[in-house]
Amino acid sequence: MFPKKPTDSSTTHQHNFDESRWVINVRKSLDAELEEQHSLEQVTVSIFTVPKALMCTHRDSYTPQRVSIGPYHCLKPELHETERYKLTIARKFRNNSKSFRFHDLVEKLHPMEVKIRACYHKYIALSEETLLWIMAIDSSFLIEFLKVYYGFGKVETLINRVGHNEILRDVMMLENQIPLFVLRKTLEFQLESTESADALLVSVLTGLCRDLSPLVIKFEDCETLKAQIHEYNHILDFLYQMIVPRIEEEEEENRGDENRAGENRACKLLREMKLQFKRVFASRPADTILRLPWRVISNLPGFIALNYLFTRQENEETSPTVSVLDIEKPPLVSELTIPSVSELHKAGVKFKPTQNGNVSTVSFDSNSGHFHLPVINLDINTETVLRNLVAYEASNTSGGPLVFTRYTELINGIIDSDEDVRLLREQGVLVSRLKSDEEAAEMWNGMSKSVRLTRVGFLDKTIEDVNRYYTGRWKVKIGRFVEVYVYGSWKIFAFLAAVLLLILVSLQVLSLVFSSLRLLGLRTG
Incomplete structure (x- = not known):
């Protein structure tokens, strides 16, 4: 038998006291x-x-x-x-x-x-x-x-x-x-x-x-x-x-309408006919016959430029829609980009203030080019309120869409400089009580930090519609064509110019050599 280990009476007393206090607190x-009513x-x-x-x-x-x-x-x-x-x-x-x-x-x-x-x-x-x-x-x-x-x-x-x-x-x-x-x-x-x-x-x-x-x-x-x-x-x-609107019910109704439309028999029949059509024309002989004239035409001089100007918008309009699985994934960086206010203004977009300041009023009309936004009120307290609203939404929304955060990302995307703030002020979308437009632009540009990226249906659709409208404008198309195929090809042009200059110099040297040999031959003859 091992002798019993002596115990410290003070330690035992303290241990019993802690247990008693714990029981009292739990019972209380x-x-x-x-006793709580609610x-x-x-x-x-x-x-x-x-x-x-x-x-x-x-x-x-x-x-x-x-x-x-x-x-x-x-x-x-x-x-x-x-x-x-x-x-x-x-x-x-x-x-x-x-x-x-x-x-x-x-x-x-x-x-x-x-x-x-x-x-x-x-x-x-x-x-x-x-x-x-x-x-x-x-x-x-x-x-x-x-x-x-x-x-x-x-x-x-x-x-x-x-x-x-x-x-x-x-x-x-x-x-x-x-x-x-x-x-x-x-x-x-x-x-x-x-x-x-x-x-x-x-x-x-x-x-x-x-x-x-x-x-x-x-x-x-x-x-x-x-x-x-x-x-x-x-x-x-x-x-x-x-x-911030409550969008859960609206999204459920939209999903229900889509499910009901998907079960329509006429849609099923059209889908089956489309599949049969693809099977016939996707075969190798049919593909070769159909693509041969297009390959000949596409190699003609100058066709690349025309193809860029006329087919870019069609490709964007016929781009695949977001699937149900993609909705659950965070958006890509490319999906967050949107032109600035000054760029949109030059492309013909007009900014219209909405009467109700709810975030759900954000929309874009592709027919008229009107960008509807709630009126933004800026003063010395706005930045603190904005940041705490974003923090509250990030903490209170577990896995759901961050609507207000997505809205701040949208405004941050279209405001890059004091010129953008000035245009929004002049069109009645922004009311600023700050010292300058530059200070307002710096405030919005500092709001880029967020906890996570999420999709918000109506805001993502607005960004997509604005980008499609902007890239479809002739001014933007010509500007991008010049940038890509003219300014973007300066290295090739410089290389060709250097080669041409080298050829001319070589020809000049050869002509001088032949001239010297001819003179030398005449003198020796």
Whole structure:
């Protein structure tokens, strides 16, 4: 028998204490889940940390510089300076209600504690009390600050000392969000009415988004938004859903129509006849007979140029369509290219602003050459809002199409220089409050970084239609012909010129030699 190993009483006591605390925390968490009125199955993670691929490109656009909202950045020392201003605004919110006490608000939020944690992607290493007090203070601050857009008073101290635009940028950052149901509960607690709380919340949110949206959007009826307010996760999600359409249902309907059309008997019969036709003319004798005249004509001088000018557009129009399997694959780099605004303008394309700022209004009319785009609103806050919308879409969309990201790639593709920005401004598609058109162009060109590439049906079709229209214009065809067959062949022409010069020099030398020999022969004769 081996002697028993002596045990450390302090270690055993600490081990038992950790186990007991773990059991207490688990039991408390499960009990809180049972007490929660709304099932956690209905709660989805909506407040994420920014993907590293985006964070490393422009860190200041994703990290709050003045005010922290929520648990992600609340304990950072560089943000402590503005905490007292937050408390000042929160006190003003408290003073607007007769019987308002923050302790009572914290108690109201207590049943939501598990639900609040479930909204955050990153683990919240804060105690229950700390998290609830953060929610109470930050929700009160946000509501009082956003009332500026509803016409209630002014937040002069905070605006003057901290900076109005800096706070707005911080409020729209992905990592600086709190659940919208916390704001609703806080307003409901203050106003003592759910209907009044939803009406005020919709008003301040629409005012904020109207001021900060990168697209000039037309909001729906307030009653409709009030009925749908529970569907929005937070402030950034509210703006995202206002400018990005829900395309899942439309795509399913289109797939259904295509499947029904594919089952049509007439289509099947035509397909079989086409196959039989191909089998007959694909044989070697038929292929040789049919191709012989074409080969003779194609070798005639100058036919290459005519073939380039007349058949290039036909080849593009008859190019194979994207298969069902290709839809699931990310697009190729060549499928992302699109001419710039100035190039399209020279080719006859006219840019037309759409009335509703929804991304779904992007389209191109091949008959008239009109490129329809929602009106873009640029100011000093636009870049931060754009980047956080892209980050939210990349984090919130698991494997689905990144609609807004694809839209930013489209705008980034057509804007290359300040001349492109100027043309969009003159045609009413872009409203800029920046210092110069060059600054606007640099901002859009810096938006090229994305997490992944995806296909978006109506945007990909727009890019394809624009490219087909552009390459089919005679100006573009002649310009490309000169570039390919004239400027592109300068090396061959230089080589032929050198050979010709060498031949001429050789002939001249030979003629001099023969002349010298003739003179020498005459003299010796």
